[in-house]
Amino acid sequence: MYAAYVTVAIATIIANAAITVADFAKARFVLANSAEVGLPPSWLPYLAALKGAGAAGLLAGLVAYPALGVAAAAGLVLFFLGALIAHVRARVFYNIAFPGTYFALAAASLTLAVAH
Numbered sequence: 001m002y003a004a005y006v007t008v009a010i011a012t013i014i015a016n017a018a019i020t021v022a023d024f025a026k027a028r029f030v031l032a033n034s035a036e037v038g039l040p041p042s043w044l045p046y047l048a049a050l051k052g053a054g055a056a057g058l059l060a061g062l063v064a065y066p067a068l069g070v071a072a073a074a075g076l077v078l079f080f081l082g083a084l085i086a087h088v089r090a091r092v093f094y095n096i097a098f099p100g101t102y103f104a105l106a107a108a109s110l111t112l113a114v115a116h
Contacts, residue, residue, distance in 0.1 A: 009112070017052070058072045069109075069113050
């Protein structure tokens, strides 16, 4: 069970760290997707900071503070649930798999962190 937790948590950390960098860099695909769901570009740095904090919290949970890892995973679950809702409300379904994947990783990390 521990190996599964570590594997999923590391995948979640890497995925969120990568999208955090893309958000801060205002990558073209990030700006396009944000516009499609009605998200103002001025929100990107704040949302990127939340994703980055989630990734850092998961890492801290793996290394030394398990409760922080649980809290970070729960935060990411809520964050990406909000992203999924934004996609549904805007009727942007062609790329809903992206926030869906991040949501699934966060949910799996949360489940395994609690079970661990």
